[in-house]
């Protein structure tokens with residue numbers, strides 16, 4: 604269960620919408636988000652490739668990695684850590700959890 608220090612949890616999407624091979628994209632609270640399933644785990648990232656800030660729509664998920672469709676940057680599907688490609692920056696990850704058949708996200712507090 605979330606703690607108060609983790610912030611507020613929001614119902615983002617049905618778990619069934621998130622395919623194994625392809626991220627699910629959603630707009631929530633003005634943020635474009637990318638939901639990724641790897642095995643039993645679900646992660647939520649900001650939909651922005653750190654290479655040039657492009658959307659990751661069209662990305663594929665394979666062997667625990669997400670591949671950007673534009674120039675092939677690869678990221679760990681759970682942590683968002685970059686593993687290959689033309690960037691050395693990681694995806695921006697948000698706290699995520701599955702409760703029943705829904706995916707919940709806790710957006711990072713804005714930086715001051």
Ligand code: FES
Nearest residue numbers: 652654671674676
């Ligand atoms: S925009 Fe993702 S690798 Fe270039």
